[in-house]
Amino acid sequence: MVHWTAEEKQLISSVWAKVNVEECGAEALARLLIVYPWTQRFFSSFGNLSSPTAIVGNPKVRAHGKKVLTSFGEAIKNLDNVKATYSKLSELHCDKLHVDPENFRLLGDILIIVLAAHLTKDFGPACQATWQKLVGVVAHALAYKYH
Amino acid sequence: MLTAEDKKVIQQIWSKVQSHEEEFGAEALERMFSSHPQTKTYFPHFDLSKGSDQIRGHGKKVAAALGTAVKSIDNLSQALAELSNLHAYNLRVDPPRFALQLLSQSLQVVLAVHLGKDYTPEVHAAFDKFLSAVAAVLSEKYR
Numbered sequence: 001m002v003h004w005t006a007e008e009k010q011l012i013s014s015v016w017a018k019v020n021v022e023e024c025g026a027e028a029l030a031r032l033l034i035v036y037p038w039t040q041r042f043f044s045s046f047g048n049l050s051s052p053t054a055i056v057g058n059p060k061v062r063a064h065g066k067k068v069l070t071s072f073g074e075a076i077k078n079l080d081n082v083k084a085t086y087s088k089l090s091e092l093h094c095d096k097l098h099v100d101p102e103n104f105r106l107l108g109d110i111l112i113i114v115l116a117a118h119l120t121k122d123f124g125p126a127c128q129a130t131w132q133k134l135v136g137v138v139a140h141a142l143a144y145k146y147h
Numbered sequence: 148m149l150t151a152e153d154k155k156v157i158q159q160i161w162s163k164v165q166s167h168e169e170e171f172g173a174e175a176l177e178r179m180f181s182s183h184p185q186t187k188t189y190f191p192h193f194d195l196s197k198g199s200d201q202i203r204g205h206g207k208k209v210a211a212a213l214g215t216a217v218k219s220i221d222n223l224s225q226a227l228a229e230l231s232n233l234h235a236y237n238l239r240v241d242p243p244r245f246a247l248q249l250l251s252q253s254l255q256v257v258l259a260v261h262l263g264k265d266y267t268p269e270v271h272a273a274f275d276k277f278l279s280a281v282a283a284v285l286s287e288k289y290r
Binding site: 034113121 | 181253255256260261263264266269271
């Protein structure tokens with residue numbers, strides 16, 4: 001079980017309260033596909049991913065980004081048991097989606113940058129440290145059921 | 148691979164950083180030390196408290212080296228040759244790509260914090276590629 005201090009929980013919930021899940025989710029996923037183009041391999045059914053503009057405007061990218069970040073919210077609601085929360089999703093990513101867990105780390109880092117760009121000065125070092133820990137915990141939980 | 152457009156974007160953004168080199172570098176280091184405490188193991192001889200002179204001094208060094216890289220973006224290997232030797236034979240930051248990636252993340256967070264919306268996906272991609280290229284050159288001589 002991961003230990004969270006009261007300060008960390010506060011930093012997580014105060015940032016999350018400011019997050020527009022649909023916008024940030026869409027932006028994070030779009031940036032993943034733009035900054036690390038090889039990740040597009042998982043989204044061949046998404047249509048036009050031919051340029052940053054196309055990716056950012058792609059409705060399937062936006063919808064899926066929202067889905068992914070909404071799921072992230074589940075981890076935040078269950079900080080004391082993230083592994084259990086993601087047990088089924090982990091199996092899905094391994095058995096059906098065949099996603100290399102390294103990609104979870106990449107998306108986590110991208111999410112941090114999206115938060116930094118939106119919150120600017122409010123995303124101080126302690127905030128970043130807490131969220132880096134959180135995305136690491138989420139990535140670990142998503143990889144946990146891999147076999 | 149850095150495209151012509153990437154290089155243009157990087158130079159444009161860097162011109163905004165230039166006058167704040169010390170703060171930029173120091174903030175990136177501070178964030179990296181907070182987020183990834185294992186990186187502190189390379190600085191047992193430093194005062195790592197917030198705002199320390201050593202962090203400011205080292206931040207300035209790091210930012211200046213990046214500035215050199217930006218100016219010689221077409222020839223990173225040659226421009227960073229000395230730093231590459233230093234990292235390979237003296238500093239031996241280990242593992243080479245991994246630890247430098249942690250610094251790259253914090254450098255980008257600082258850019259995002261200060262540029263906000265101007266840290267667009269295109270700028271983000273260009274910088275991520277650039278910092279990877281720099282890290283690759285710094286790891287070139289490890290073995």
